[in-house]
Amino acid sequence: MGLKEVLKPLGAWRQIARKPHTILVPRTPREAAERYRGFHVNDLEKCIGCGTCAAVCPNEAIDMVPVEGIEPRKGDSGFRPRIDYGRCCWCGLCVDSCPTTSLRMTNEYIWVRETPDDFVYIPGYDIKGFEEKEKGYRKEKDHSFTHYQRVPMRELPPEERVESFAEVVLGYAEEEARREADRCVGCGLCIAGCPDRMHIPDYIRAIASGEYARSVNIMYENNPFAELCGKVCTRRCESYCSLGHEGDPVAIRWLKRFATERFSDLKEVIKVRKAEAKDRSVGIIGAGPGGLTAAYYLALRGYKVTVYEAMPEPGGMTMAGIPKYRFPFPSLKKQVDFILSQGVELKLNYYVDPEKFRELMDRHDAIYIGVGLMKPWTLGVPGEDHPNVIYAIDFLRKVNFNEPVEIGKKVVVIGGGDVAMDAARVSRRLKAEVIVAYRRRKVDMPADHEEIEGAEEEGVEIWEKIIPIRVEDAPEGKVKLVYGKAKMVDQGPGRRPKPVLIEGEEYELVVDRIIVAIGQQADLSFLPEDVAEKIETERGRIKVNHRQMTSYPGIFAGGDVANRVADAISAIADGLRAVKGIELYFQGEVD
Amino acid sequence: MSKEEVRLFIGPQHPGVTGNMSVEVLLRGDTITWARTHIGYLHRGFEKLMERKIFIKSFPLVCRICVPEPDTNEENFARGLEELAGIEIPERAKWIRTLVLELSRLQMFIMWYGGIAGSMGLSTPVQWGIGDRDYILDLFEELTGGRIYHIYIMPGGVRKDLPEGFEERVLKVMDMVERRLPEYDEIIMENAVVQKRLKGLAKIPKEWVDEMGLTGPVARACGFPYDVRKDHPYEAYPHLDFDVITEDGCDAWSMLLVRRREIDLSIDLIRQIIEKMPRGEFLAPLPNVLYWKIPPGETYVKSESTRGEYGFYVVTDGSDKPRRVHVNGPSFVHGITLLERLLVGQNIADVAPIMVSLQTCPPEMER
Numbered sequence: 001m002g003l004k005e006v007l008k009p010l011g012a013w014r015q016i017a018r019k020p021h022t023i024l025v026p027r028t029p030r031e032a033a034e035r036y037r038g039f040h041v042n043d044l045e046k047c048i049g050c051g052t053c054a055a056v057c058p059n060e061a062i063d064m065v066p067v068e069g070i071e072p073r074k075g076d077s078g079f080r081p082r083i084d085y086g087r088c089c090w091c092g093l094c095v096d097s098c099p100t101t102s103l104r105m106t107n108e109y110i111w112v113r114e115t116p117d118d119f120v121y122i123p124g125y126d127i128k129g130f131e132e133k134e135k136g137y138r139k140e141k142d143h144s145f146t147h148y149q150r151v152p153m154r155e156l157p158p159e160e161r162v163e164s165f166a167e168v169v170l171g172y173a174e175e176e177a178r179r180e181a182d183r184c185v186g187c188g189l190c191i192a193g194c195p196d197r198m199h200i201p202d203y204i205r206a207i208a209s210g211e212y213a214r215s216v217n218i219m220y221e222n223n224p225f226a227e228l229c230g231k232v233c234t235r236r237c238e239s240y241c242s243l244g245h246e247g248d249p250v251a252i253r254w255l256k257r258f259a260t261e262r263f264s265d266l267k268e269v270i271k272v273r274k275a276e277a278k279d280r281s282v283g284i285i286g287a288g289p290g291g292l293t294a295a296y297y298l299a300l301r302g303y304k305v306t307v308y309e310a311m312p313e314p315g316g317m318t319m320a321g322i323p324k325y326r327f328p329f330p331s332l333k334k335q336v337d338f339i340l341s342q343g344v345e346l347k348l349n350y351y352v353d354p355e356k357f358r359e360l361m362d363r364h365d366a367i368y369i370g371v372g373l374m375k376p377w378t379l380g381v382p383g384e385d386h387p388n389v390i391y392a393i394d395f396l397r398k399v400n401f402n403e404p405v406e407i408g409k410k411v412v413v414i415g416g417g418d419v420a421m422d423a424a425r426v427s428r429r430l431k432a433e434v435i436v437a438y439r440r441r442k443v444d445m446p447a448d449h450e451e452i453e454g455a456e457e458e459g460v461e462i463w464e465k466i467i468p469i470r471v472e473d474a475p476e477g478k479v480k481l482v483y484g485k486a487k488m489v490d491q492g493p494g495r496r497p498k499p500v501l502i503e504g505e506e507y508e509l510v511v512d513r514i515i516v517a518i519g520q521q522a523d524l525s526f527l528p529e530d531v532a533e534k535i536e537t538e539r540g541r542i543k544v545n546h547r548q549m550t551s552y553p554g555i556f557a558g559g560d561v562a563n564r565v566a567d568a569i570s571a572i573a574d575g576l577r578a579v580k581g582i583e584l585y586f587q588g589e590v591d
Numbered sequence: 592m593s594k595e596e597v598r599l600f601i602g603p604q605h606p607g608v609t610g611n612m613s614v615e616v617l618l619r620g621d622t623i624t625w626a627r628t629h630i631g632y633l634h635r636g637f638e639k640l641m642e643r644k645i646f647i648k649s650f651p652l653v654c655r656i657c658v659p660e661p662d663t664n665e666e667n668f669a670r671g672l673e674e675l676a677g678i679e680i681p682e683r684a685k686w687i688r689t690l691v692l693e694l695s696r697l698q699m700f701i702m703w704y705g706g707i708a709g710s711m712g713l714s715t716p717v718q719w720g721i722g723d724r725d726y727i728l729d730l731f732e733e734l735t736g737g738r739i740y741h742i743y744i745m746p747g748g749v750r751k752d753l754p755e756g757f758e759e760r761v762l763k764v765m766d767m768v769e770r771r772l773p774e775y776d777e778i779i780m781e782n783a784v785v786q787k788r789l790k791g792l793a794k795i796p797k798e799w800v801d802e803m804g805l806t807g808p809v810a811r812a813c814g815f816p817y818d819v820r821k822d823h824p825y826e827a828y829p830h831l832d833f834d835v836i837t838e839d840g841c842d843a844w845s846m847l848l849v850r851r852r853e854i855d856l857s858i859d860l861i862r863q864i865i866e867k868m869p870r871g872e873f874l875a876p877l878p879n880v881l882y883w884k885i886p887p888g889e890t891y892v893k894s895e896s897t898r899g900e901y902g903f904y905v906v907t908d909g910s911d912k913p914r915r916v917h918v919n920g921p922s923f924v925h926g927i928t929l930l931e932r933l934l935v936g937q938n939i940a941d942v943a944p945i946m947v948s949l950q951t952c953p954p955e956m957e958r
C-alpha cells in the first residue's frame with residue numbers, strides 16, 4: 001500500500017464528464033418494456049364475468065361487480081372485475097388465467113391521483129386513458145394456465161359403425177376423463193345454460209379428483225337420468241363454457257357419461273334420503289324421462305306414484321326414438337330400474353284414454369302429463385298416403401323394438417333435424433343408400449353438427465334446398481318424390497333466410513322409401529272433452545305456469561308436450577319442477 | 592452491564608446494504624463487549640401464509656422473501672413443487688432459469704460491491720452500484736415484465752420465452768459491466784482506506800464454518816470450496832464450466848475478494864449460458880393451477896444464492912396447499928449466530944462493514 005492507493009480513488013472524478021444514469025421524469029418520458037406488467041385493461045365485450053381472475057388473484061384484489069349497461073345473460077354473469085390497486089401486486093396471474101383473454105396489462109406505470117379511491121376501478125369501464133395502449137403483459141394462449149384443448153373422444157370408425165347398432169362413442173378412459181375434467185375453471189356459467197341447472201362444476205371437480213361416486217351423487221340431486229344425458233344430451237351448457245371462447249368447451253356431456261358408466265349398480269352408489277311416507281298419490285301419464293323424473297323425486301318425498309305408459313317398455317322417446325347406437329338399451333334399463341326401485345309403480349301397455357283419464361282423476365290427488373309428442377307432422381303434399389311414405393318416429397320405434405321393418409335399397413329422408421339424422425343413420429345400418437333432403441342449406445340444419453358429420457362419415461348424402469312437391473307411385477314397388485329447388489330469400493338482419501320454391505322446375509327421385517322427419521306434434525285426444533276445454537294450449541302444446549301446473553288445478557304437465565325445447569334434459573327439468581309444484585299444490589298453494 | 596458499559600442500538604438505518612436490521616451492542620469505550628441482532632417488526636408470516644394459499648398464489652409471495660434477489664425463492668419453490676408433483680420441465684426452461692439466477696446474482700453482487708464501500712463512508716460507489724444494477728433490472732423488466740419482483744419462474748418452467756434479440760442485449764450489458772468494473776476496482780479494491788480497514792477485519796476462526804454451518808462467500812473466504820452450484824448442481828449448472836472460488840484470509844477482505852471474483856464468474860456463466868442454451872419449449876403443461884393438488888411428500892431443495900446456501904423445505908399432504916414450507920436463508924446463521932459472536936471485541940466503527948461483509952438479507956431470517 002502506498003501513495004498509489006491514496007490517489008487511485010480520485011479516478012472517480014472521471015464520472016463527472018459522463019451522462020447520468022437517471023432521467024428527469026416526467027420531462028423525459030420512459031416507456032416500460034413490451035411485456036411490462038402495468039395497469040390492467042379489460043375488453044368488456046369479450047369478458048364474460050367468469051370470475052376466474054378473481055379466483056386466482058393471490059391478494060383478493062379483484063371483486064366481481066355489476067356494471068351499468070351490461071346485463072347478465074346466458075354465458076355472461078354480467079359482472080366485471082374491479083381491481084383494487086391498494087392490494088394488487090401486479091403479478092399478472094389474473095391475465096394468465098383469463099379464459100377469454102379479455103384481460104391484459106398495459107405497460108403504463110405512472111398514474112398520479114389525489115384520492116386513493118381513484119385506484120379502485122373497473123378496467124375497461126372506468127376509462128383511465130391508457131386503454132388504447134397496445135404494449136404490456138398479455139397472455140400467451142399456448143403457454144397459459146388455461147387448457148384450451150379438449151381431450152378427444154374416441155369413436156368407432158365409420159365403416160365399422162354401419163355394420164351394427166354398437167355404440168359409436170367409446171368413452172373416456174379414466175386418465176383421459178380426469179385430464180378433461182381438470183380443465184374446468186369452475187366459473188359455473190354453464191349452470192345457467194342447463195335447463196335442469198345441474199351442479200356442473202361440482203360434479204366435474206369430483207371427477208377430476210377421482211371421486212366418481214360423489215360425482216354421480218351430485219348429479220342425482222336433480223337428475224335421475226344422468227347417464228342418458230351423458231350419452232345423448234343436447235348439452236346446451238357446453239355452449240356457455242368459458243373455455244369455449246378461445247378453445248374447446250369442457251366435454252361436460254362425456255364426463256357425465258364417464259362417471260355414471262363406472263357404476264353398474266346404481267343402488268350401491270346413490271345415497272338416497274327418503275322422506276316419510278305420505279298419503280297423497282300422484283298419477284303420471286307417460287314413462288318418458290320427464291314423467292319418470294317426476295316419479296323418482298315424488299317417491300323420494302314419500303308420495304305414492306303410479307306411472308301409466310302405453311308402450312311395452314318405459315323410457316318414452318329415449319326408448320322408442322333415440323337409436324341404440326347412441327343410447328343402448330341396458331343403459332336405459334339400469335337407470336329406469338333404479339327409479340322404480342324407489343317404490344314407483346309402473347303400469348305398462350296402459351294407454352290412457354278419456355275414460356281412464358277420469359278414473360285417474362278420481363284415484364290420484366294430482367296428475368302429471370308427460371305424454372311427449374307422438375304424432376308426426378306430415379308433408380302435406382299430394383300422394384303422401386302412398387304406402388312407401390313412412391314417418392321417422394314410427395320407423396325408429398319399430399327398429400328400437402326389434403319389429404320387422406322393410407326399407408329397401410334406397411331411401412330419402414326429408415328433414416334436417418336430429419330425428420332426420422337418426423333416421424338416416426339407422427337406414428345406413430339397415431344397408432340402404434341414404435339421401436337427406438333438406439329445404440334450407442346445410443349450414444341452417446338444426447341437427448347437432450356432430451350428428452351431421454357422423455352421418456356423412458357413414459355415407460349419408462345431404463341434399464340442400466329441396467322442396468317436396470308431390471309423391472307418385474313408381475314401378476317395381478318403388479315411390480317417386482317429385483321436388484323443386486329452393487332459393488334462399490334474405491329476411492333482414494337477425495333472421496334466417498327463407499327457402500322459396502323456384503317455380504317452373506321439377507325434379508324426380510325414385511327410391512324405395514320416403515322417410516318423413518319434419519317434426520312431431522302432441523296428441524291430446526286422451527283428454528276428456530270437459531277437461532280439455534279447461535286446459536289451455538299454445539301452438540299445440542299444453543300451457544303451464546312456472547311450477548308446471550296447467551290451467552286445470554291439480555293437473556301438471558311437462559316435457560315435450562309442454563316445452564318448446566323438446567329435449568330430454570328439458571323434460572327432466574320440467575319433471576323436477578313439477579315435483580316442487582305438486583308439493584306446493586298439496587300444501588294449498590295454488591299458484 | 593456494568594457502569595463502564597454503554598448500550599447502543601446501531602441501525603436499522605446504515606450506509607450499506609444489510610437490509611432492515613439493527614444490532615444492539617454494549618460498548619466499553621469503543622469496543623464491543625456484547626451484541627444482539629434485531630430484525631424488528633420484519634416478520635410477515637410468509638411461511639404461515641403459504642399454508643393457506645393454493646400453490647400458484649404463493650409465487651407472488653415467495654419472491655418477496657428476499658427483495659434484492661427474489662429469483663432464488665421462485666426457483667427453489669418451483670423446483671420443490673415440481674419434485675413433489677413429479678413434473679419434468681423442458682430443457683430450455685432450465686437454461687432460462689439459470690440465466691435468471693445468474694443475472695440476479697450479478698446485480699446483487701454489483702449492488703453489494705458499492706454497498707461495502709458505503710459501509711465505510713465511501714458513498715460514490717453506492718450510487719454507482721445502484722445505477723449500474725439498473726441496467727440489469729432493465730433486462731429483467733424486458734424478460735419478466737417486472738423490475739424487482741419477477742414472478743417469472745413458475746412450476747413447469749418459466750412464464751414466457753426470451754424476447755426477440757434478448758441475448759444480444761444481455762451480452763451488451765455484460766460488456767458494459769465489464770468495462771465499468773476496473774473503475775469500481777480503482778476506487779474500492781485499490782483504495783487505501785478500504786484495504787486498511789478490511790484486511791484482517793472480522794477474522795473468522797475456521798472451525799466456525801462447520802460449527803455454525805456457514806456457507807456461500809463467507810465460507811469460501813475461509814477456504815472452504817463449498818458451492819451448491821457445483822456440489823449439488825441444479826437446473827443447467829451441470830452443463831456449465833466453472834471452478835469454485837475460494838480465498839483463505841478468513842477476513843472481511845477475503846470476503847470482498849470472493850465476491851469481486853463472483854462478479855467475473857457470473858458474467859462468464861451468463862455468456863456460457865447464452866452460447867449453449869438449447870431451443871424448444873419453456874413451460875411444461877401444468878394441471879389446472881386453481882385446483883392443483885400435490886401428493887403427500889416432503890423435500891428439501893437448495894441453491895446457491897449470493898449469500899450462501901438457500902433452501903426450501905416443502906411438505907405436501909395431498910391437498911391443494913402446502914402443509915408446511917420452511918425457508919432456510921443463509922442470513923440466519925450469518926446475521927445472527929455469526930454476527931453476534933464476531934462483533935465482540937470489535938471497534939464500534941467497524942460494525943457496518945462487518946454487517947455488510949456477512950451480506951444479510953433480514954427477511955429470510957424471519958419468514
Ligand SMILES: Cc1cc2nc3c(=O)[nH]c(=O)nc-3n(C[C@H](O)[C@H](O)[C@H](O)COP(=O)(O)OP(=O)(O)OC[C@H]3O[C@@H](n4cnc5c(N)ncnc54)[C@H](O)[C@@H]3O)c2cc1C
Nearest residue numbers: 286288289290310316317321352371372559560567568571
Ligand atoms: C328420434 C329421436 C331422437 C332424439 N334424440 C334426442 C337426443 O339425442 N337428445 C335429447 O336430449 N333428446 C332427444 N330426443 C328428444 C327426447 O327424446 C324427448 O325430448 C324426451 O324423450 C321427451 O320426454 P317426455 O318425458 O316429454 O316424453 P317422451 O319421451 O316423449 O315420452 C312420452 C311417453 O308417454 C307415452 N304416452 C303418450 N300418450 C300416452 C297415453 N295417452 N297414455 C299412456 N302413455 C302415453 C308414450 O308412449 C311415451 O312413452 C329425441 C327424440 C326423438 C324422437
Ligand code: SF4
Nearest residue numbers: 047049050051053098
Ligand atoms: S377471467 Fe377474464 S373473462 Fe373472466 S371475469 Fe376475469 S377478465 Fe372477465
Ligand code: SF4
Nearest residue numbers: 057088089091092094
Ligand atoms: S395482477 Fe395479480 S394481484 Fe393484481 S389483480 Fe391480477 S392477480 Fe391480483
